Amino acid sequence: MTTHTLKNIQRQLMLITCCALLAACGSDSSSDTVANSGAGSNTGTDSGDKQALLLNPRVQLTQGKTITKLYALTAMQELQLIQPGKHGNANVQGNTFTYQAGANAHGADHVKIAIVSNDKIETINWLIRVNKPSPRFTTLAIGDSTKDKVWQCVADTQTHQGVVWATPLQPTSQTYAWGDWPPTLPAFQAQCQFTDSDGNSQACTTDRLVEYANQQNWCGRNDWRLPASYEMKELVSEQDYALDNNQAAIDPYFFAATSFESYWLADDDGQPHSDNIAPTLDFATGRYTPVMQNKRKPKSAMLVSGVKRDTTLPSEQKKPQAEKDSFIRLDNDGQPLAKSQQSDDYNDTPWRCLDDMRGLVRDNFYLRDKQFSNVFWLTPDPQDLTNTNQVLSIQVGVPDVIANINQTQLCGRHDWRLPTADELAMLLYKGEQESNYSLLYTASLNQPESGDYWVKTAAGYGLYSLPTMADLQPKVTTDADTARILLIATEFEQRATEDPRSVNNHSKPNFNNLRQAYASDPDHWPPAFVDDELNYQELGIMPKPSFPHDNPYSERKVALGEKLFFDPFLSQASDVSCSSCHDPKLGWGDGKEVSIGHDRQRGKRNAPTIVNSAFLPTLFWDSRAATLEQQALMPIQDPVEMAENLPRLLSRLNAHPQYPALFKQAFPEDGINADITEQQLGMALATFQRTIISNTSRFDTFVAQADNAGDTSALSDKELWGLDIFRRNGRCANCHMGAEFTDHKMQNVGLTYYQGFYEDLGLYNVDAQPSSVGKFKTPSLRDVMNNHPWFHNGLLDTMEGVISMYSAGMADNAPFGWNKYDPTYPVLSKQIRPLNLTVEEAQALQAFLVTITAPTRQMPATRAELALNEDVSSD
Template sequence: MKISTLKSIKCQLVVITSCALLVACGSDNNGSSNNNSSSTPLQLAPRIQLTQGQTTTKQYALTSTQTLQLIQPGLYGKASVQGNTFTYQANADAQGSDHVKIAVVSNNKVETVNWLIRINKPTPRFTTLSLKDKTKSKEWQCIADSNIHQGVVWASPLQPTMQTYAWGDWQPTLPDFQAQCQFTDRDGNSQACTTDTLVDYANQQNWCGRNDWRLPSSYEIEGLVSEQDYALDTNQAAVDPYFFSATGFETYWLADDDNQQSHADNIAPTRDFASGRHTAVVQNKRKPKSVMLVSGVKRDTTLPSEQKEPKAEKDSFIRLDNSGLPLPKSQQSDDYADAPWRCLDDMRGLVRDNLYLRDKQFSNVYWLTPNPQDMTNTNQQLSIQTGVPSVLADINQAQLCGRHDWRLPTADELAMLLYKGEQDSDYSLLYETSLNQPESGDYWVKTTSGYGLYSLPSTVDLQPKSTTDIDTGRILLIATTFENRATEDPRSVNNHGQPNFNRLRQAYASNSDYWPQPFVDDLSSYQELGVMPKPDFPNDNPYSELKVTLGEKLFFDPFLSQAGDVACSSCHDPKLGWGDGQEVSIGHDRQRGKRNAPTIVNSAFLPVLFWDSRAATLEQQALMPIQDPLEMAESLPRLLSRLNSHSEYPALFKQAFPENTDITELQLGMALATFQRTIISNPSRFDTFVTQADNSGDTTALSDKELWGLDIFRRNGRCVNCHMGAEFTDHKMQNVGLTYYQGFYEDLGLYNVDNNPSSVGKFKTPSLRDVMNNHPWFHNGLLDTMEGVISMYSAGMADNAPFGWNKYDPTYPVLSEQIRPLNLTIAEAEALQDFLATITAPTRQNPATKIELGIH
């Protein structure tokens, strides 16, 4: 044959499998055909499906100058060439699409044949279906998928970049982004390229005989991702190329239930089969994207029974003894015979979440472990009228696992022990080991209309069987308890409207003893708000101007620090309200501290010092930052040595403490403490209000809104439970929920001082005098806006009730009982913030005079 005629060489096809003759020359059917036609051209991209372990062969009609060569062997089977025959045997354990390259080689030409071989399990995952819509059959295909949940059908575009849509009913109107689709309604009018239009059309036309088409969820698209096929060098997307040959790197819209930013109305989630194949990315809904549709039952990923993978048994339950306490962790995985447990504490987050959705309260769930040797055994068949109530009464009287509230589970509750895998047809009982291998049979459940029976350990669906009076069944018992979560103070419920300001002024136009009763939990220990008193100076460190002057010099002198670069005033700057305006302070060697620097204003009135109260006096407190390695990092002996050899300090100390020769640690603390006691608040507008209201009933010092804020502070806001008295603090230690227990920012507070488990997370109640001068707030400087502070308190703070193993942790932090949701309105929050401004005076920049201190 002449070389010029090589292009007209035709292929003859004989495909032999282990069980039948298959067409392999560009065909996907499993029948036979005439393979000897010399007019058939060489197929350069043949496709075929094989079952695992099957073999296919193809004989090529070659000339005397042509040879057949294997260029690229397969990954999931054995490919070979012998003479003019190509053979491929699929591996017995392979699944997926394989690429094999062979070539017909002559003297001056090579024709490459790219085989695409789909290897299936005996029951294939994918099956091509008829679209049943002739007008769209060249644009869309249907593929049945047995792997996704209970089985779905995909509608996949054959030209995805030419089938683009805006999301939902949003119009594709972004500049320079044009949607590309062709849809008309029944009257022939052009339809907008939106996913809603596409879904409606597919359902109206009953694509593939179905009318429940929808956008897929993220888990469904991810179920198509095929890492074994992903190849950037050949532009192969991470999806099976045999059934989704048209699918490339384009982006596809997802249903909005995957949108993690639902607050942004104009965006919706997308995924692709390239770099974004494992993560949903939100896009503007008006920006056209490609679309796949899916038909079939959608998995409810919020239900334990429909998770992609059930939670491991060891992570699902805590095994408890008969007193209701956990077995040692070393025994949690032991056999029942070796370490018998009486009940299970269910610590699956999905169970907790689902019961919350049902009950609107957080619950703790416990399962009673059946014991074949006592009345909890699952061998017994009980009637619902007499048998079940009798056994329940006996079990609760015995207080098994320390409880007396055991009951039959509801159908939904028992279903939380069941699971249906992707390929399973029935629901099966999970965690049989933890439940001590309950007997097979029908189990009683409570239903909305009475009682029903579940067949365990497997059931076809989650619908319990209806029963009659003569039916009997076995029992698995459950107990649930609601978490004790704080609720709004009953006195403020439905009492959040704007008050009558005339009546409000009358209520406060008197001595504070006659003001409206505050909303506090302990009225006997309550101290009414009032005017600031004068500070006391202790007998062992009385006031003197020389000590104040010396203490002030020391306070502002970085000489006290090891490196000579950090002074007390570095963290307590008078221009910043005697704080530093930082979340946490920066100290020696630019180290970041752990806590916010509190103001020293009014420290003279504090019975304990520091956020964790580790100092009992100002004299003690003054020396601690000097020695702290994160703050000034200097040792007292070394500092005293440097002070005694200083050019100025020995004389100044001699003037302030004439009875001593050398500078001592005691003198250093006394001088610094004396200075700090002189930094007191200036009078505020609130002080003027209190004085005038008491003397003459004049309330004009506060505006209507500020006066309303005072009333909120004392009542609806419940602030005076902790911020009471003239100093706006009870000087106690409270846990307001910012412990970050076992987290990166953990701070155990008072527990670090006294090691008392009940002290975990407790910090000093700060004075709110001059509060607006001292942001950011809280011991960790968490918030820099008062709107944020008020919002957190209004919501009840971070009430992280213990769950799972935390319930048995004696050091788990407990939120103060005085913290409750306030449910303040926006107007109330604004009024409260206005009031806080009235107890804030301009910050004193210099020590108070003897007259201001009340010293005569």
């Protein structure tokens, strides 16, 4: 190998290595630019013989156009292509660089070439902006001689109807506090053009910036403002995002200075805000999700000028909601056509009206009326009075036709009327590039005729010209005008309101008067705020349990039942006992949200306490067991709880070294040689559970003393107020009544999670009645503070949370859309109403709940505590 050949190989290796390193390291640090970028013609050639070498040239090209650049090279220099770009075809031949933009591509393209010599490599980083024939962005002169090197303007034809952006050329040196908040957060200094000679940055606020931009008429405009989130997101360019190259997700040609800094947004992005925080957006990891920041913490800012789209209106959404997802087509009885027919042609499957199920329409009507509404549109039929061929005068024709339509009760309704201008606008839409509003959903509306339509206005009546309108302002009318009609009907959802007896009755009472009112037997207490006074049972002292004739009390039966209750032998794997979920140390519950059973499986419901189960007419949250004897056997067989089948368990019990003798002692009447039976197992467990009753509470003492001697000292003022709230403003006694603090009924309190992941249909799983969906047993509140978490699903572990939910009226999810026609959609109990309790009332109510809670009984009640006669068997 010759010396010359070796040198050539070494030079080529060096070139390959340098090019690889340059490609990895990104742009050259030089700030040179190309002044004459041009439009990118077919003959855009620049010899460059007498110009200094531009290391960062910039140029714009229209799709399909070509730019050519000739470089003056010496005999020892060579032009090389290092990075070819992605939006066009880059090519190097000799000393000529050529780039042809793709016919369909658009965006910023990065192309790297290098001039290579023996001892030097000069990298040239081309930034080429490929435009459509009508470019989206155009740079404008800002028109402010004092700030022209600080800010720039960029016209944007794509965002809404076209806007202009004002962007800082050094964003990190242009930082502001939000709105009129001063940038006084410790350790965070603002920098902006309003900083005075002493470095005082109090004026660095976005309000001051907006005011200045409008005063100076930047780019000939005076409507500058902070951008909304939807506007900023329109600038996000995923194809430009390159974290490894420090390139933000924004067009680098027009927004070259924009990097990963955060920018303030207008306070209108739909998120809940506290007083001192506002949304920001960046063009890196936070480019789609606004981040809340302290308003005094300086951030960068862009301004925008132009018509702002109100994205809360259907007419100004970025994309209208699909027709199939917007309406339910109803027959003349007001019932939905089959889902398979919802997209049929009107001539094949006619419908009479439309149920509007667009969420934005519902939200806007709520903002207008402060109530949720259901919205219906009457479908025009060419064969009757609803046809849109007829033109009517507002004085005579319109009222007569509407009266006749309502008399006919089309679609089962008699409240059809003219829409307001705002309501009819809910059917119109103006897209990003359109100049006029257009009527949407014409197929569902059965192709209404073009022309003027009557609308109701604040001043009387006006006209909308359909199917297109320049704006949403109704035309002024005269008595001589005639127009077509398109009718609407709305109805408010029936939402519960506060009990009228409680309204304006939430102040702290006169405690002397309150004590006098309760210093007697419960039958003479102030009337409770209940809905069913006839069936109301007043609160009182707990009675003693009774034992059924077919399973009478015996001490031996109780002892056997207690042993079985605590014995994991009853479960398939001998690892779960009844006491695993009903622990006396935990109020005879388990303290868990939902119980854990066989093989560590998570149950679906919270374990209820067994305290006072002797008084329950039905058992389980869904009342599927009619007696304690039935209930006792069900967890044993449940595959999630104890997972044992009864025949196998009875076989194991009969082979046990102790249980056969214990059963014979407890059930001597069944014969000395009889095997243990399923019935005996249930009877023993049930008898034990009937002996677990509440101890005497302070509330019981209060009732007894108030009844006998008018003594109310057992309760403090706060606790006595809580008793009054429980019975009255709190409406608790509607369901938690009587000595046991329960009506023993099934109620839906709004925690069904219908059609959701945590769905539990409650009583419906037992009786399959549509009205039973979501209903659960009203639990006794005796010893309530010993048995958290609360509700059938263990939803809440604090009583403050429980009271707050009831005070707010629980989760009243009224049906909407298709749910309105679902016969099994859960209906909230009519006893649930908003309470609007004050903080002091809530605290007093909780204090009262403590008084009905006694220390948990750890052992079975004795014969004396059960008030059993001596003649009751003790065998």
